[in-house]
Amino acid sequence: MTIVLSHRVGGERIGGGAAIESRNPSDLSDLVATTPEGDAALLDRAIAAAAAAQPDWAARSPEARGDILDRAAALLMERAGELGTLLSREEGKTLAEGKSEVMRAARILRYFGGEALRLHGRAMASVRPGIDVATRQEPLGIVGLITPWNFPIAIPAWKAAPALAFGNAVVLKPAGITPAIASALADVLEEAGLPPGLFNLVFVPGAVAGRMAEDARVAGLSFTGSTGVGRRLAVAAAAHGKRIQLEMGGKNPLVVLDDADLDRAVAVALDGSFFGSGQRCTASSRLIVTDGIHDRFVAALTAAMAKLRVGHALDPDTQIGPVASEEQRATIEAYLAIAVEQGGGLACGGERVRRATDGYFLAPALITGTSPEMRVNREEIFGPVASVVRVPDLDAAIAVANGSEFGLSAGIVTSSLAHASRFKASAQAGMVMVNAPTAGVDYHVPFGGTKASSLGPREQGFSAHEFYTRTKTIYVNA
Ligand code: UN1
Numbered sequence: 344m345t346i347v348l349s350h351r352v353g354g355e356r357i358g359g360g361a362a363i364e365s366r367n368p369s370d371l372s373d374l375v376a377t378t379p380e381g382d383a384a385l386l387d388r389a390i391a392a393a394a395a396a397q398p399d400w401a402a403r404s405p406e407a408r409g410d411i412l413d414r415a416a417a418l419l420m421e422r423a424g425e426l427g428t429l430l431s432r433e434e435g436k437t438l439a440e441g442k443s444e445v446m447r448a449a450r451i452l453r454y455f456g457g458e459a460l461r462l463h464g465r466a467m468a469s470v471r472p473g474i475d476v477a478t479r480q481e482p483l484g485i486v487g488l489i490t491p492w493n494f495p496i497a498i499p500a501w502k503a504a505p506a507l508a509f510g511n512a513v514v515l516k517p518a519g520i521t522p523a524i525a526s527a528l529a530d531v532l533e534e535a536g537l538p539p540g541l542f543n544l545v546f547v548p549g550a551v552a553g554r555m556a557e558d559a560r561v562a563g564l565s566f567t568g569s570t571g572v573g574r575r576l577a578v579a580a581a582a583h584g585k586r587i588q589l590e591m592g593g594k595n596p597l598v599v600l601d602d603a604d605l606d607r608a609v610a611v612a613l614d615g616s617f618f619g620s621g622q623r624c625t626a627s628s629r630l631i632v633t634d635g636i637h638d639r640f641v642a643a644l645t646a647a648m649a650k651l652r653v654g655h656a657l658d659p660d661t662q663i664g665p666v667a668s669e670e671q672r673a674t675i676e677a678y679l680a681i682a683v684e685q686g687g688g689l690a691c692g693g694e695r696v697r698r699a700t701d702g703y704f705l706a707p708a709l710i711t712g713t714s715p716e717m718r719v720n721r722e723e724i725f726g727p728v729a730s731v732v733r734v735p736d737l738d739a740a741i742a743v744a745n746g747s748e749f750g751l752s753a754g755i756v757t758s759s760l761a762h763a764s765r766f767k768a769s770a771q772a773g774m775v776m777v778n779a780p781t782a783g784v785d786y787h788v789p790f791g792g793t794k795a796s797s798l799g800p801r802e803q804g805f806s807a808h809e810f811y812t813r814t815k816t817i818y819v820n821a
Contacts, residue, residue, distance in 0.1 A: 346377075347377055348522050350379060350389075352392050353391075353395070353540045357379070357385065358385075359379060361377055362378060363379075363380055367435075368434070368665040369435055369656045369702040372701065376522055380546060386552070389545050390514055390560050393512035393513065393540055394484075394560050397510075400512060406460060408507060408508055412455055412459070412508060412535070413535075416452035416456065419448055419452065422445070423446050426441075430495060430524045432656070434492055434524070434667055435664040436656060438658075440619060444496055447497045448496040448528065451501050454504070454787055456504075462509060463480070464480060469818065476818050477819075481814075485511065485512050486512070486811065487565070488502045488506070488564075489549075489555075489565070490502065490515065490517050493623060493725075495524045495525060501786060501802060502515075507537070511811055512540060512543075514543045514545060516545055516551075525544060553579065556585060568591065570592045573591040574589075577589060589799055592723040592751075593792065594720070594747045595772070596627070596629045596753050597611065597755070598737075598753075598754065599632045601634070601635035601636045602757055605636065609643045609644050611627075612627060612630055612640075612756075617707040618662075620707075620726060620727045621729070625751060625774075625782035626782050627729060627782065629743075629744075630730065630731045632732070633733075633735065634733065634736075637733050645690050645691045655702065678718070678726075681718050681719065682718075685719075687712055689709075690709040691706070692707045692708035692727070693705070693728070694706050706727075707727035709728075712733070737762055741765070741769050745771040750794035751792030751796035751797070752784075756778055773792035786804060788806075789801035
């Protein structure tokens, strides 16, 4: 069944389907949704609707705002089966991953329902006698959200939930290939009683969405996507005095030391590198392995990779779904060719996998014998591909791990507390994982990276208010 989608502007449904078709990457004969394509005038209406609705919303009690997020969370939980299936059908992650992402979005909404009440300032004595000084956090106003297809409901939820909890209105431009699950988020918020105009959903080209960085009515822009696009938005936002939050690429290292438990190292690498078809900005794309375990690790990992079941995302036996689009597949295949051309060895995978349906199935690939300068170790591929860099010891491993323009997540597998401590202290990354995959994060703690991976305040958890509110300092001369 094909879903006909509409923009959501000020509580109205505008345009129906037609312009853009999104197809199931596991079965290209399955037309998942048709989406209208909006223009600058539509975006303008959405921003105007947000501007009209936001002051009343900000004036409501935080409890009333939290109640609505709670109700939306409950609706998502009730529909996790149905919506998880839709997510898998639309994006290609497995059914288990799709359902758990919907649950994750629900829990994020619930968490921020509570956070609405926990927004606090500080009261202090002034340096001048007789004066009390206090801070309070106020909403920004209108926030523009631009989100990717790889977590097509969790990321919109983790941006929109704190925005709404803290009294803002949002305009969301979701990824073009996953519009249906983004609409499901609009549905539950509307059904939960969110007043019109606070969550506007526009299907517009990226260049049109980028105008939010220039529009005086928009106070901030939160973006997750590629470093190239993020940096262009940052330049425009800076020129217009806007707050910006960017979550961009990664080239996340997973260090495997001689003292690692081999089974654990393989399990951590499999999950971090290949689950979600490697299409996570937190994926472990560089496996940095010390001499003493290198050959055993590569042999055990390739054996485990050969057993991964690649196939239709909705088949419950599938462990690795298709990659999300033809464009993704072409990029990944181009990088595999570059890796081999630059001297890497394809230890396994990389080939197209044939299944009963026509989809973008790719066997997870491991490239061995790579050096840090190779393009596969410097550029984000965003697919089920990991490369192995062999190093003599922990010092060399740290140098290679940090020798990247990116710095999102960094992992180590070791049984030594001392080695783990050294790595925690020296990894240039926003998140460090010890004996755990670089991907797969909690929602109640800060998320973000260093260097080219992120810009602006951290997302999620107890950090989220840093972006979605501004501080007002109030002096009272009693
Ligand atoms: C996760 O690893 O659990 O786009 C989340 C991404 C990240 C989210 C990763 N912003 O892959």
